[in-house]
Amino acid sequence: MTAMEAEFLAWLAERLGPSQRSPVGLRDDAAVLDVGGSEPLVITTDLITDGVHFRLDRDDPRQIGHKALAVNLSDVAAMAARPLCAFVSLLVPARRGLELAQELYEGLLPLAERFGVEVAGGDTNTWSGPLVVNVALIGQATERGPLRRDGAKPGDQLLVTGCFGGSLGGHHLDFVPRVTEALTLHRDFRLHAGVDCSDGLSLDVSRICAASGCGAVIETAEVPIRPAAVALAADASDGCSALEHALSDGEDFELILAVPPDDAARIVRHNSLEVPLTRIGEFVAEPGLWQLAGGERRRLIPCGYEHGIDR
Ligand SMILES: [Mg+2]
Structure with a gap:
């Protein structure tokens, strides 16, 4: 997280006020959403961009697809929740749009399969700018509840x-x-x-x-x-x-x-x-x-x- 991101997040938390639905608000690895009747959902989203989180001129697109899902799985893991389904949005450079989109998925899908994650939706656009990949991941806490970051005690x-x-x-x-x-x-x-x-x-x-x-x-x-x-x-x-x-x-x-x-x-x-x-x-x-x-x-x-x- 850059200084700008940290400052923006602080501003946004203030601007949005306390969350009525997620007890952890914006302050944890993922949002926790109590939908009633079962364990709460755990929801996270992460955006990765060419030149910032990977380099398309150097890295294999399949590895980029893998990373796009893996960073979200890592946040769901941090809540000790089970991942369920992903929404994948691609903003691909038009000159190699279809081929690139397919290669990204060929890297993402084996990881999804490994952890029982279904791709349930998403969006794909082309443009003249760099590759941007966004994944949103929905998981579910176990009966032990979500693992939060605010529970550490002296002596732990x-x-x-x-x-x-x-x-x-x-x-x-x-x-x-x-x-x-x-x-x-x-x-x-x-x-x-x-x-x-x-x-x-x-x-x-x-x-x-x-x-x-x-x-x-x-x-x-x-x-x-x-x-x-x-x-x-x-x-x-x-x-x-x-x-x-x-x-x-x-x-x-x-x-x-x-x-x-x-x-x-x-x-x-x-x-x-x-x-x-x-x-x-x-x-x-x-x-x-x-x-x-x-x-x-x-x-x-x-x-x-x-x-x-x-x-
Ligand atoms: Mg995290």
Whole structure:
């Protein structure tokens, strides 16, 4: 999220006022809509644009189609909800409209099938501008309810799936959203809060803290770092360490969870998921974000991805 997007969102939340229908308003990974009689629906939408979230001159259109759905699945996973159906809207450059639209779908549909998502509608337009893909995804919370970001408590352990940093090396196009992992963990354990990591580990942890009215300490030696981040740091053209990449690059699309200590210990000890789960710190009463390294606790400035793929 850029500074403009954050400012606009703050303005919009104020302008719209409190939501009558969604208890989380605009403040979570997805809207929660109680339709009566069954578990609430979980609804999210995400727009990806050529030159910002992918590059059509370099990336395979099938990967772009995959990403367009995957980023939405990641938000539904962050609510620990089951995805149901998608609405796909394409704004395609006219000169290769039909072929491009088909290729996008050839990347999107295998992922939809994998998670039982049906494409239920959408819209397609052509124009002279760059490719824009919008997906809206509808899911349903389980009987355990939606996993929100405002439930973290001091003493909760900070757990993450997978690893972080260097996503632009390719992970941002071909990642598998953590839908299965979120559903399994939410079913088998007590989870207090969760988000997916889209904008940067430190920034997304700080969002759980802000929503929950608490702080967090990240033990930096425990942060799982993606090999691509290590390679970026070795290249050193931007002077960032592998850890700095892991804390701030974003588009990791991993789960970040606040878990009560006994459940966290059991999760880490008996992890039966296909992805690693790591404890990287804990939530504390004092608001703010810290890093703990070599026994020393220092302020950590949350820092994240400003969308712009050309860097
Ligand atoms: Mg999210």
